[in-house]
Amino acid sequence: MSGRPLVLASASPRRVELLSQAGFGHKVILPQVDEAHDASLTPEQLTVENARRKALAVSRTQPGALVIGADTLVYVDGDPLGKPADLEEALRMVRRLSGRTHEVCTGVAFACDGAVVRELHVITHVTFKPLTDELIRAYHARVNPLDKAGAYGIQECTEMLLDHMTGSFTNVVGLPVDEVAAALRELQS
Numbered sequence: 284m285s286g287r288p289l290v291l292a293s294a295s296p297r298r299v300e301l302l303s304q305a306g307f308g309h310k311v312i313l314p315q316v317d318e319a320h321d322a323s324l325t326p327e328q329l330t331v332e333n334a335r336r337k338a339l340a341v342s343r344t345q346p347g348a349l350v351i352g353a354d355t356l357v358y359v360d361g362d363p364l365g366k367p368a369d370l371e372e373a374l375r376m377v378r379r380l381s382g383r384t385h386e387v388c389t390g391v392a393f394a395c396d397g398a399v400v401r402e403l404h405v406i407t408h409v410t411f412k413p414l415t416d417e418l419i420r421a422y423h424a425r426v427n428p429l430d431k432a433g434a435y436g437i438q439e440c441t442e443m444l445l446d447h448m449t450g451s452f453t454n455v456v457g458l459p460v461d462e463v464a465a466a467l468r469e470l471q472s
């Protein structure tokens with residue numbers, strides 16, 4: 284698979300930036316897919332399924348390219364939290380994360396010529412400080428929650444929310460860079 288052009292199937296500016304920073308030049312094509320929301324699936328199953336859909340949709344239009352799709356979800360009490368529909372839902376989401384530990388799972392799929400050639404997922408444990416509604420509203424006045432799973436961005440105004448974190452930081456932001464880089468080196472060797 285060496286020498287294949289790399290395509291990121293994503294509208295997420297964070298993913299574009301992370302892949303570029305890791306030194307992988309790529310083209311970006313937005314995936315047009317219906318995402319699965321089946322809460323009976325495990326975090327791994329649901330995020331990898333959505334990553335697959337994104338990678339495959341773009342791969343079909345990009346013969347010869349290696350296409351990466353990814354999906355990030357926040358999990359609390361077994362419930363997947365995607366992107367909130369509005370600020371009220373955003374407030375409810377972050378309220379559920381206050382003063383406790385939740386999981387962030389990113390699934391990644393690599394596709395070539397309309398077939399999945401590799402999948403992976405990474406889970407990070409994130410613990411928030413106890414947060415008042417006032418603080419959450421102040422956070423949402425500074426950080427747009429509507430384009431982020433779980434209604435927060437760990438990369439912005441981190442000190443307002445974060446107590447501590449175990450695992451990959453870039454995984455929370457949308458792409459587990461170390462694991463993706465290792466897979467890409469293997470796939471392209």
Ligand SMILES: Cc1cn([C@H]2C[C@H](O)[C@@H](COP(=O)(O)OP(=O)(O)OP(=O)(O)O)O2)c(=O)[nH]c1=O
Pocket residue numbers: 292293294295296297298313314337353354355356357366387430431432433435436437438455456457
């Ligand atoms: C938890 C968390 C998520 N996010 C973002 C990463 C993803 O962009 C988004 C999760 O939604 P996704 O559906 O995974 O991605 P997306 O819709 O932004 O982009 P695409 O499907 O086209 O690839 O939330 C952060 O930026 N910071 C965080 O701390």
